[in-house]
Amino acid sequence: MLLQLNIQNFAIVRSLDIDWQSGMTTITGETGAGKSIAIDALGLCLGDRATTNVVRPNCKKADLAATFEIKKNKMARAWLKQHELVSEHDSECILRRVISAEGRSKSYINGSQVPLVQLKEIGQLLINIHGQHDHQLIVKANQQCRLLDNYANHTPLLSAVKHYAQQWNKLNKELEMLQQSKQQREAEQQLIQYQVTELDEFSLQPDEFSTLEKDYKRHSNAQDLLDSTLSTLQSLSENDNFNILDALRECSENINSIARVDNQLTDVATILSDTLIQLDEANNDLTHYYQQLELDPQNYAIIEERYSTAVQLAKKHQLSPENLVNFHSELKQQLASISNDETRIDTIIEELEQTRIHYNESAELLSASREKSGKSLSKLISKSMQELNMPHGQFFIAVENNKKQENGKETINTNGSDTISFQVSINPGQALEAMHKVASGGELSRISLAMQVILADKVITPTLIFDEVDVGISGPTAAMVGKKLKQLSKNTQVICVTHLPQVACKGHQQLFVSKLTDGELTETKVSELSESNRVKEIARLLAGDKISQHSLANAQELLAS
Incomplete structure (x- = not known):
């Protein structure tokens, strides 16, 4: 899990140290205060691309460091050992990124300088970040297929399909080259x-x-x-x-x-x-x-x-x-x-046939598993949609086995032979249709959140971050979102940037982001709220700047629930 984040001279942050707790942490603050700034800094520690404007004005460099507890994270510990990057305290892992004002950056793992790609590799074993625009991705066919495969843990099946597809393509290229040069x-x-x-x-x-x-x-x-x-x-x-x-x-x-x-x-x-x-x-x-x-x-x-x-x-x-x-x-x-080339053509044709047979067997196993897992996931998402204020919502994952021909030849895809389509019905009597055709932006956002919560159980990383994924959600729906995120935090560290009081109140820890200015320089601060201050912040989220006794009472009621 994430233990600490240290930020120096990053954007409008001069110096910031954040200690994180297990369970669920919510981050709130005024509009424009920089609620997502900690997530952005963390993203750079995990290998995101850096630009020159991330360095605080008039500073030479930004220095960012994230400390993780990895005692129970076997995969992360194995990765560090494999790359000889284990620290003296082998139960911790420190990722650090130093970015100069000119845009150059250096990456470190446990004090050792490493290529940026290694930050990305270890980061995938530590944290999974869901952004507020994720709902825009789920309408894309390749993303839909990836989500289903993640849910069903299809890595072994996908590896087999990919292996035979790559072998098929390699043999086809060799055969084409030999056939083209046959006359010569x-x-x-x-x-x-x-x-x-x-x-x-x-x-x-x-x-x-x-x-x-x-x-x-x-x-x-x-x-x-x-x-x-x-x-x-x-x-x-x-x-x-x-x-x-x-x-x-x-x-x-x-x-x-x-x-x-x-x-x-x-x-x-x-x-x-x-x-x-x-x-x-x-x-x-x-x-x-x-x-x-x-x-x-x-x-x-x-x-x-x-x-x-x-x-x-x-x-x-x-x-x-x-x-x-x-x-x-x-x-x-x-x-x-030359004689061997002629013999090789015959051999390749035989190998292609065997590879096609193995590919089809693997692809059929993958298709069958996708259909079975698709039905299971469809039921879960339908139930979650109904809980998120879409009482008649139905969700269905269509798996169509779609072998294609190109120039008279069978094409083989590294992702299998299926076309995956997410279909929804929002209103009674409405036929299932492709999700992007019938769902509004708010509905897509809720469906995306439902998927993220369901799929989060399948994610191997010990920390999940939700960065304003609840945009476009309010009222009873927001309360259900908060409830689902808190349920998720029983087994996984959850960090959620939110503007919803119904979500903020569910956190075991609540951080408040504020922006200070002296007229010339602006600075962002992050502080952990005490119980009394937390009541005031929830009341502010409920009522705006004018906090009343009624909003304070509502805030106390939300926190108590």
Whole structure:
């Protein structure tokens, strides 16, 4: 429940601390005094949008804080624990909002700065505010459906329906995309299939091109290799008249001979000897190479053809021959992907059918529950209407299962397949019609209040605020409204901003809002009324500014009742 509200420099409030009690609290005051200012400040603590004009004139910022007791509020405690925002006193939760004169704002939960959205999330678990214009919303179809679902606690059923509807829409979008690109994929598939077939037939293996390139160069230059190798061998060893090895051997022997006489030639002798060995090895290797070098025209033709084909295919696909194998693999993957798309279309069609079946099952369960709950809620609201000075009032919730087709396809709604319509009859013999057609503004206000009181029992928040929801109500009807709100306060903290004495007198606590001015600045004050002052305030609400003994007696009688 709400324990305290602290307001600093907000609108026409300089400083205000309000302590709240359990049960029912009524807020009254003169017209224009700002009876709803505490509710507005509380709304900002709960994450409402802030504007620059909320800051008191000539002040830098407005500072608002609301303290809640959450000892019995399991959902709020769990939320705070989940977001690591539990305070030292884990039975309390403090929501704070600081708004600068420039319109910037900061949000805090238990002293930790948080995004504004988190104020809204925790606020939904702490308070439910009903405004004076709520009756304008209940004529809207989506609001009517929401009210019925709240009453019937349809969250699990709605979650299932929403899940299958979202899945259906997602699959439909994927199917539409695949079907739209089908013609393009077919043309692409033909081209890629041709390319893959061509490369399959050629069947170039990894690293094969580098081997081909070496073999091609060797075979295409084979005659030059033979001629140059033979000429070199002639010079090295095979020329009987003169060859390098024989001449070097003779030189080495001569120097080795005289090095024995003069050891200064030892290094030269070693160099010549080593050179002779190396040159002899080179000659042997070159002889072996010459003997192995073959000129096979048939083999060369095969190599030349395969090498040329690889170069042509690479040029055709605008890449280097070394990348041809990888390109071949990528084309195969693309072809497989296109084939998978075709298979995916068949799979999606099957999944859509299964999803439609699951959706219809969930939607039918939701429809059945809406019809059953609609009858129950209709009886409750009809009875409440009659108690609120509409003796012949009848209320009926029409639930029409309305599956729709669009472009030849069944449309699936995340909210189910029902159209909900609130229908009323105010006078005897009058047929039930859509509520907005037959109910006046005052009647709509009373019907809205009846719904709010009935539905409040279904609300999980421990605090309910009614902000002038009794506009357009008076006399015996007002007394019944007060009685219903007080009944509600047995299990829930109720805060009600009102101008009706019949409602104000039902509060366990009554706050009075007054406006003070010195001619230059205006300030709003909120004070808790004592029993004697409460009698005077109820009398003022009954009789206006001129309070008489008769109005005071009426006030005492109302409070006593």
